Amino acid sequence: MDQSAFAAALLDPSLPLPAGVTCARGEPDATRFSVYRNNVVASLSRALGERFPVVRRLVGDEFFNGMARAFLTVSLPRSPLIFAYGDTFPDFVAGFAPAAALPYLADTARLEANWTRAYHAAxxxxxxxxxxxxxxxxxxxxxxxxxxxxxxxxxxxxxxxxxxxxxxxxxxxxxxxxxxxxxxxxxxxxxxxxxxxxxxxxxxxxxxxxxxxxxxxxxxxxxxxxxxxxxxxxxxxxxxxxxxxxxxxxxxx
Amino acid sequence: MNAITPSTSLLPARAGLGLKPEHVGEILDTEPDVGFFEVHAENYMGDGGAPHRALGEIVARYPLSLHGVGLSIGAERPLDTAHLARLRALIDRYRPRSFSEHLAWSTHESGFLNDLLPLPYTESTLRRVADNVDQVQQAVGRQMLLENPSTYILFEDSTIHEIDFLERVAARTGCGLLLDVNNVMVSAVNHRADPFAYIDRFPVERVGEIHLAGYDETMDGAGDRLLIDAHGSPVSDDVSALYRHTIDRAGPLPTLIEWDNDVPAFPVLLAEAARAEAVLDSAKSWRDARLARRA
CATH class of the missing domain: 3.90.930 (Outer Surface Protein A; domain 3)
Structure with missing residues (x-):
């Protein structure tokens, strides 16, 4: 099994299942693989939602999860320290065209990013x-x-x-x-x-x-x-x- | 292989709970009789602030189990040495009775995927995992426990049974094992295996800790039962029965209730711990009675 192919398929549902994936019936099953896809997307979206709760309230859960998904597809966490995930999210929000009607959204995200950094600071x-x-x-x-x-x-x-x-x-x-x-x-x-x-x-x-x-x-x-x-x-x-x-x-x- | 001090069972053979920030105040106020607390290592890798203050207060009162979720021991890429250094610092600071991680991978060149992903069980992955476990134990200066995963898929190129894989890694590295009984149930149902047979074959003498949790249930593409390791509900009846079977076979072992999502009020967790503790108590009295007969 090639973990690069596995990771790519996790992040892009349009890709076929990675070669060599099977189940007890002896055949690949997309529903089973999608559990991993959902885990990655849902857990990272949840992490962003916990770090940016005001942004989430401002746009609503559905919009926020769509924005989080667009972000995580291009910016996975660089480390396993999930509380630090999203340092670049405010910049992403600033350039996220569907949110352009809320020009204060990115700066609100900057404030929330500062809040978490302060919480964990020395x-x-x-x-x-x-x-x-x-x-x-x-x-x-x-x-x-x-x-x-x-x-x-x-x-x-x-x-x-x-x-x-x-x-x-x-x-x-x-x-x-x-x-x-x-x-x-x-x-x-x-x-x-x-x-x-x-x-x-x-x-x-x-x-x-x-x-x-x-x-x-x-x-x-x-x-x-x-x-x-x-x-x-x-x-x-x-x-x-x-x-x-x-x-x-x-x-x- | 350098000598690693064996310390498989330094946690008390009691029920423990995952520590949640929203419960810390109540725990410190009421000091409930809980066998130990477990935390995810990565949540305490900030420089300072409330998380470290809380953990310092907890370790002054309770035994601590440190459970990593970010080492990616099963990854094809090398271990992250900066992360190992952070783990070492955390272990030196809080002196946990146990340190455990997963037989899984989560990092890739593109970043950290924040899920415990499965790997095929082959001679080549076994070498890699054992090398990584060696490296972890050297870096943190102590024995680790390696946890059996919950999985939703299988790999065509797997050639080694999961239990043999874990046992061979443990035999080669001297690591202990963490037996997650909910994971056993989830994987057994998902792959049409017998969870009781799994427990009967498992090298329980290497187990330093047990995990229990609740699962969710759905169906796969063909309508077969598909259990999801969800950590968001009470331990189910079938997992409780499997747990009793495990303790009957292995004797009393430190047992953690994992409840990480939709975290309930603290008394709900205490009640879950009490259920596990009752199983441990009956095993202890049975063991004591047997010892008394022998004396």
Missing amino acids: DATPLPVERLLAIAPERLAGIRLLLHPAVALARSDFAIGTIWQAHQAEVVGSVIVAASESVLVTRPTFDVRVHVVPPADGVFADSVLRGETLGEAAATAFARHPDFDFGHALLGLASLGAFADSPLQGDPA
Whole structure:
């Protein structure tokens, strides 16, 4: 038996059964082989549905399973760590023509992907806000803070944080989707937290998460949002758990 | 063949349950009398967070069985050494009483197929599986148990009976066996074999753990009964009878209730465990009585 032919037939129902497959009657039986086909497709679709529950609710089970099937046919998991399956699903959703009527779907998927990564991220103590407050203001600009392993940001032209929050309830109220939102995911201890941050703080957080110094990130935010409040944004990010505890420049020796 | 410490039965000969995240709080609050808990290794291969915290709390209170579903021991391609390293780290961290995997394959060049796929039983696949089991045991530094599969198809080129295949792998590598009694029933019905004869031939002295689960039933293309290994319902009456037959023959063995889909409230699982425990208890009292007569 050639496992490549077996795998190909699993993923493409139009292919004939692999050579050498039989049953106790001494003949191949397509119903039996389709049990394996169903297992692969159903288990991977279920895994995606568990990782992207809000996307699934937004489009309904039938549409979601069709989209999942289209995705898994071109993107099988790269490892047996199924909780990590779907890191590229948001990009796939963005290009999935049948979902084009829901332009916020891909960014909602990005937020959900961030949520799972945060859930499984390494444990780390968040940087206490008092440590930041102890630093002389003139030294802050040159600092790069160590990011918490769980922190992630999703920025969207749509209200993905509000959409996500609304779909945590059994009954979903109406949501005005056409409002840009930046959504920060953190996990200070074991519970994943989802926060919509102000637009200027979102620009700042995006720069900080890309590894810019606090001064560079503040300049970027200020250029886009003249009302940007550096101190408020920095303390806000720290209090939400965006940074990990570590020795800082300016700490008392 | 390097020496692997034999440790076939370090789990207690009691009923155990699969650990589900939604039950962890209730288990830690009520500390029910469960013989052991089993987890799928791959679910605990994240870097941190709630899964590891929960597992740490469980192993502080209960014996742990680690059950892999992603090694792909039957694959034509080489084992994934990064995955072996993750397994080793998990075993070193949580010190499970037992580590088990499947006689199946699930990885291919195109990716991980997330199902336990069947392989033909030939001299060539036997060599490959035994080499892989050797490699696993060396990599994780301990004995593993190899589980008999549930299958829906047969292969024309199979030349070795499944039991002989498993026994020869075990004899060559020193691995133990995990006897999934539900899988025996599923495969026997699907391939028109006698499940009781299978148990009577099985090398029970190599068995370190038993699995029980519920199956679904459908029909194949010719209208023949086709059982599906579904893990989403109580253990059926025929599998319970086969289990009693197994314990009568093998004596009390650690027995896991597998219920992975449509997971019910925890008390439902406890009731399933109690049913298995009753079978184990009667076997233990029968054994004790026999020993007392002999004394």
